[in-house]
Amino acid sequence: MEKEPKDTRVVVGMSGGVDSSVAALLLKEQGYDVVGIFMKNWDDTDEFGVCTATEDFEDVVRVCNQLDIPYYSVNFEKQYWDKVFTYFLDEYKSGRTPNPDVMCNKEIKFKAFLDHAMSLGADYLATGHYARVREQNGQYQMLRGVDDNKDQTYFLNQLSQDVLSKVMFPLGEIPKKEVREIAKQHGLATATKKDSTGICFIGERNFKEFLSEYLPAQPGKMTTMAGEVKGNHDGLMYYTIGQRHGLGIGGSGEPWFVIGKNLKENVLYVGQGFDNDHLYSDALEATDLNWIQEVNLEEPLECTAKFRYRQKDSAVKVYPIGNGEVRVEFAQSERAITPGQAVVFYDGDVCLGGGTIDRVLKNESYIEHLA
């Protein structure tokens, strides 16, 4: 028999932001036994002993006191370093563009943190993610959040059935604008707090500077695909496929873009025009596949996919190619497919799962400079 809300303990992962604050508020209003927990994954203490976590935790404390729920904190710095940050550096070392948020959800928020919540006698773990969970005949589906602009299923593509059976996303049915409104109406301390941007451990800092603290930069040549030298680059890891800014190539004609990398020769390929032909591909191959629900791959799976966050879906066909990997063929050629990023599959609003983009193809052959 289902438990009453008051007998159902829900641990809410609270970051000190408006989203998780409202998530906690809504659950409290629904009568759940709500417990707020702040998670610390990264130590950014500066020379004055100040760290952003202290400020964020203060906000968690204020909101929890307003909601009259207990609050605690937990530290996953070690797990984060081992499982997320190491992966993050390794990917950059191999010339790819990692997605630490996907990894953080998989390994920290919905693994280490979920385990912690369960050890506290929780029935569910809730977060302020914009996504929905639906149960159908004992199977769990993950659906996009109703606010299309905020939908975060892209980052949650690695969640399993077991995890989904234990999570709640109270904001999935609400547009972001309304979340702010609710926070304001209730006078929550975080109602007008700015949303955090960027990768959590880098925050507002300069990305290049941050990365250079951990990885040695190897400057090299910047050339066209034909080999014409256009200048020097500061280190391949600082550039992403399709990037326009920061190349410093002057002259007449169309603007210049990053169109690829040659890790072996330490060369950054550049080309002119947003729609430069070299940026386009018609298929990709993905690894680390996670299917949230069972999919039948005996026939090519026709669905839609996202290759980066906040991008419109594209029609694709998915074929298994062994080793649990898949080839994804695009209905129309796609610009700037980036190895290391996630490819996430959808059937309408249902997120089917996803994987990591590993290789990019054009006319049935691998594109070396996008590998």
Place this chain on the structure above:
Amino acid sequence: MDHIYLDHAATTPVHPEVVKEMVPVLEGIFGNPSSVHHYGRQARKILDQARSTIAHSIGANEKEIVFTSGGTEADNMALLGVARQEQHKGKHIITTSVEHHATLRTAEYLEKQGFEVTYLPVDKNGFISITDLENNLREDTILVSVMYVNNEVGSIQPIQDIGELLKEHQAYFHTDAVQAYGLLSIDVNQLGVDLLSTSAHKIYGPKGIGFLYVREGIQLEPTQYGGEQERKRRAGTENTAAVKGFQAAVELVNNEREGRNHQYNSFKTIFMQGLKEKGVSFTINGDSQHTVSSIINLSFPGTNVESLLTNFDLSGIAASSGSACTAGSVEPSHVLSAMYGSNDERTTNSIRFSFGIANDEEQVKTSAEKVADIVNRLTR
């Protein structure tokens, strides 16, 4: 849910008798004790009476008691006051690695100001060695500060032996007696201490009041400037009602100390018996003999402080640990690190339970059961 308070070493509930004594002062005696009129004298009288009771409680005279805002201020006043006053005689200070942060952080500040500080190590039971202290004493040592009772593990340091050793040395002897006052019988002359810190809220008095005992004849450079209160040693209008409450708390101690010690010791026994009956594996941090009755620090192998404390609180058990874990940062206990080494797992899986008048036997039994269930669940 019923909540059980096992964190008396952090702070204590104000005793009803203390409240009773404070209320008339809050309601009717508002004068400034320094004022030269009727209202001022009324307030001053309360200060004088309290000072007398409190001085007698440690074998001191009234002139030797300086009221402060609590233990932290008293520790700061002792260290900074001596250091600044005596720096012409030397700039060496000796303390221990297991002091309260009120002492440690002040010592670290003094290091930045050019003083040299020796932090004595402790053994596995939390005790310093007298020989060690003797070997570290120098001609330019101006202050030795050793806490009487450790706030995390309850170990009682050999204060009288230290006092004896320092008799013939120029260094002043300060002891932070915040956790000792109210549980141990204290006589400053017998102990041979020159400075001694206490706090009211650890002995069922109000927060915001404490005192520093300063042996007659010792000059301290003040740490704050203003009026001439407390014989020019601590500027600022006295907190009359809190002083009255402190006096009431001390009077209660004078009558109840032995009874309390007896009761807390039996709580300790019952608590550990309860854990053993449920098959919990634990070890005691610190000494089982030279320790105060109210504090017990236990290590639960295979657990961690965050999970334990959160689970305890969600089950209504209020305890704490020496590891600070606010805002998600886990600082392993500096006391347990000093005792066992910083890599020892006991520094991150130990909990301090501290008993007090808020408890009865039934509560102690219940809490042992709850603690046992949680530990067993986490280590299963």
